[in-house]
Amino acid sequence: MDANTTLPLHTGNRMPAFGLGTWQLTDDTAGTVAAALELGYRLIDTAVDYGTQPGVGEGIRRSGIERSDFYLVTKVEETDDAYEATRAYLGELGLDHADLMLIHRPPSSGPGEELWRGLIRAKEEGLTRDIGVSNYSTDLIDRLIEATGEVPTVNQIEWSPFGHSDDMLRYANEKRMIIQAYSPLTRGKRLDDARLGEIAAKHGKSPAQVLIRWNLQRGTAAVPKANLPAHLAENIDVFDFELGEDDMARLNGLNERFSSLGKLPYA
Numbered sequence: 001m002d003a004n005t006t007l008p009l010h011t012g013n014r015m016p017a018f019g020l021g022t023w024q025l026t027d028d029t030a031g032t033v034a035a036a037l038e039l040g041y042r043l044i045d046t047a048v049d050y051g052t053q054p055g056v057g058e059g060i061r062r063s064g065i066e067r068s069d070f071y072l073v074t075k076v077e078e079t080d081d082a083y084e085a086t087r088a089y090l091g092e093l094g095l096d097h098a099d100l101m102l103i104h105r106p107p108s109s110g111p112g113e114e115l116w117r118g119l120i121r122a123k124e125e126g127l128t129r130d131i132g133v134s135n136y137s138t139d140l141i142d143r144l145i146e147a148t149g150e151v152p153t154v155n156q157i158e159w160s161p162f163g164h165s166d167d168m169l170r171y172a173n174e175k176r177m178i179i180q181a182y183s184p185l186t187r188g189k190r191l192d193d194a195r196l197g198e199i200a201a202k203h204g205k206s207p208a209q210v211l212i213r214w215n216l217q218r219g220t221a222a223v224p225k226a227n228l229p230a231h232l233a234e235n236i237d238v239f240d241f242e243l244g245e246d247d248m249a250r251l252n253g254l255n256e257r258f259s260s261l262g263k264l265p266y267a
């Protein structure tokens with residue numbers, strides 16, 4: 001496993017398991033994205049409401065990376081016209097297609113069938129290679145599938161040893177849908193947990209690196225965000241160690257449905 005390792009989507013395409021989150025990457029988004037690509041990051045996650053799409057596009061151009069060598073994830077908002085928004089966001093990014101477009105969160109009125117139909121159209125027209133959802137429960141995903149027959153390739157949700165769901169993982173496996181972990185570092189809120197610290201010390205790694213590795217070894221993707229160059233480098237340095245079965249069992253056992261945002265939207 002390395003930073004180029006990909007996970008299979010049910011469409012036959014593949015998505016890097018590891019990447020960079022860009023929420024609050026406001027200091028110098030373009031510089032951080034270019035530095036991340038230089039370090040070997042191959043997936044960038046953004047959204048219009050992070051305000052980082054223009055900076056992400058600029059960082060990509062600055063890096064000189066080939067289009068086929070990186071994977072771009074962005075999202076439509078629940079009030080958007082999904083098809084038109086996809087076109088507009090590609091304009092902000094300066095790209096002719098995304099790799100993955102997500103519905104950022106379900107609208108309060110239901111699963112968002114219209115949004116989903118808009119993304120299906122965007123995919124059919126080549127504006128994005130794949131489509132998925134974020135912050136969706138299994139029930140809401142079922143309702144999208146019932147309405148359209150289209151299964152999301154990815155559900156991007158808050159996911160860490162401290163907050164995850166075996167039911168959601170089972171459901172995702174049944175549907176061949178990939179879970180992409182956001183806030184995989186608990187926004188730094190649980191990095192000083194003593195049990196996590198013990199496992200990290202045993203491997204000569206940091207707690208953040210253990211949290212990322214836990215995801216990768218379970219076949220779930222992760223998009224940690226880092227402004228600091230030292231964090232950026234540390235988070236991709238997770239491919240030279242392996243958590244044992246006992247470590248993984250202990251990490252799984254830390255689950256208390258913790259959410260750094262307040263509530264797990266799917267549990």
Ligand SMILES: NC(=O)c1ccc[n+]([C@@H]2O[C@H](COP(=O)([O-])OP(=O)(O)OC[C@H]3O[C@@H](n4cnc5c(N)ncnc54)[C@H](OP(=O)(O)O)[C@@H]3O)[C@@H](O)[C@H]2O)c1
Nearest residue numbers: 021022023182183184185186187208224225226227228231
């Ligand atoms: N779909 C959604 O609704 C949704 C919601 C939330 C997040 N997301 C996505 O997921 C990404 C990641 O989530 P997040 O930004 O909420 O939180 P996160 O990645 O869990 O944590 C980011 C925080 O951890 C710090 N950090 C990074 N690497 C570290 C390290 N090695 N050691 C110690 N601290 C470290 C960062 O500090 P510095 O920045 O100072 O380096 C930052 O304060 C977002 O950026 C966004 O792309 C999506």
